[in-house]
Amino acid sequence: MSQTTKTPIQCTGTLLGFIYHEGTKLKYLRVTVEGREYWFKVAKDLRKTLDSQIQPGAMVLITGQQGRSLQTGILKLKAETVTLAGANATTHPAPTAKSTAKTKPATILVCQKSSCRKRGADQVCQVLAAEMRDRQLDHITIKPTGCLKQCKQGPNLVFLPERAKYSKVKHHEIPDLVDKHLAPTASRK
Known part of the structure; x- marks a missing residue:
């Protein structure tokens, strides 16, 4: 690191x-x-x-x-x-996604290789673009990308800078994912 x-x-x-x-x-x-x-x-x-x-x-x-x-x-x-971790193990909190450093605007990577596209990546991209437009999140980049190494689990998304990865994403799950990762700036209009 x-x-x-x-x-x-x-x-x-x-x-x-x-x-x-x-x-x-x-x-x-x-x-x-x-x-x-x-x-x-x-x-x-x-x-x-x-x-x-x-x-x-x-x-x-x-x-x-x-x-x-x-x-x-x-x-x-x-x-x-x-x-x-045992059955009675105490749960420990998740890594913190807060940054003290100046960060770049969020980016959402969407795999566009043939396997993901066959499983609905194009529709996922369209719904993502509509969500960004509806929520006025024009500063967030949706970037089509090459293989994310989870071909049989497509379509695949990665939310940056957190590196949160999702597989088998369905178009109807997009609003919840946007709420989860972009909630502070993504209130519905």
């Missing part, structure tokens, strides 16, 4: 899956915390010692660091320890 402000973090969530670099190197954990998806970069020493019982669907307790890039305002999360 170069050029970031770092603070310790501890949170409990459900492991959604693993992201590998070059097919074999564990790079990120996809975790849902309080209904939002986050990607935690796995510390190098943890990659080799991660408990094999930690599998998708398991409740996990993650401790590590959260930081925000001073240049882009993007939230970066790093997992230093990951343990199974």
